[in-house]
Amino acid sequence: MTSKLHPTALMPFSNGKPPHLPCGPGDLAEDVLIPGDPDRVELLASMLDNVISFGRKREFAVITGTYKGHPLSICSSGIGGPSTEIALVELSMLGAKRVIRIGGMSALVPQIQTGSFLVVQNAIGMTGVGDLYGEKGSQSFSDTELSKALIQSANKHGMTSFAGTVATTDSYYLGQDRPVSLKENFSNAASKYLDRFREQGALGVDMESHVILSVSKRLGLKAACLLGVHGNRATNDWLVDYESTQRNLLCIAGSALTFTLKSET
Template identity: 35%
Template sequence: MSIHLKNLKDGDLGEATIVVGDPGRVLLLSEKWENKKEIVNNREFLLITGTYKGHLVSVCSTGIGVGSTEIAVTELIENGAKQIVRCGGCGAWDATINPGDIILNSGMQRSNGMFSSYVPETYPAVADPLLLSKINQSLVNNSQKVHVGLGLTTETYYLGQGRAPQINSELPIPNIVEHYNKFNIINCEMESAVLFLLGSIYNIPVANCLVVHVSRSTEKWVEDKDYNKIHQNTSEFVLDAMLDL
């Protein structure tokens, strides 16, 4: 029995598992599934299993950031997850990428200290290349605008992403987006590196599929209604790829 994903046990998860940050997105992505069953509802963790095109699949929320994501992904793997894809959001740091576009990260740079208890700082955080390729092809076949490249997973939302909170106007790196653009980092988010590292350590195929919520060069955002619709559509393309449909 899982400590945090309470009531989850081996055999409850489907052929494909999607992870999202927001528990509300669990309900959104599973909206059209059949035979749905809520298995976990504890703290930030909500997990639903159901049938998609005749296949048993699952979606689980992780909450925000690396700590809760490490808990969720570890307990999913402990309970038999066969492959995991993060369907989340991100900010685009490449000026050529627009809000509403899709990013698939082949690998993630990560902020200092992240996962040092698991691996050395030089250990790569990378997606499974075969799973990444299948998702990319599914998205392209469905006329999605897709960008593939390196991203950044950071442990902070404000200073670590170049956002100055109202209580402090000083930034440790004044032009953080320009700084990372020099290394061809195309986006930033807060969870994918955790999934990539655990997938590599425990030999589980993993990848991400991120909807660009905001362009950091223009500060233009996708409206929430449109953002949610893109998430719902792309999650189906991701499942098609994971299930080889």
């Protein structure tokens, strides 16, 4: 049996603390919001009460507090699948039960404007980690109760939201059709990934949602994703100042978690 006091290569925990997240046993609430950027954790801390900050290690910043009386932790995932998997696995080991990704995306259709929100019902993926935890090319689905609560909460707050499919890719540049200087003999240079995503019904593209949902399912976590629209690839609009969008993500998700708790009692 692995000792909790002495880390090993198999499970490099030290005194119950994981190797990546800057927190340990008893530090987390059962409900965790997961933004990508660690700087957003500090931004959102001002919206919680009774905040305890556990600091930051690499791309992982963690705080725990209360939102309108409800215990809540916020943990950043970093960018993309590998760091997101690390966050989810270690959060699960430390007692998390429900997670909601609160991040950004680019819309793929003109009617979804910057500053609005997408409640992810399902995610399609072009991600290595998602394939490890699911089946290659498979869809992953949000927890029905959580996604319904997110829609209800957005409506209650008077915020424009949509519900549907997001496409997740490991690539910010080539995989999202951004300009990259490539050698002429590179076979994928002319690929139109965003068109492929649209053909599969995706309303937006991000880098974490498919991983959040695929990994959470395997870990037994209830999971959902709420995405703020930072850009629109159909209109080429870009949201320069998205602080208010980030704060609204917490308002919507925090309220949604309290809705689900009330429905369980």
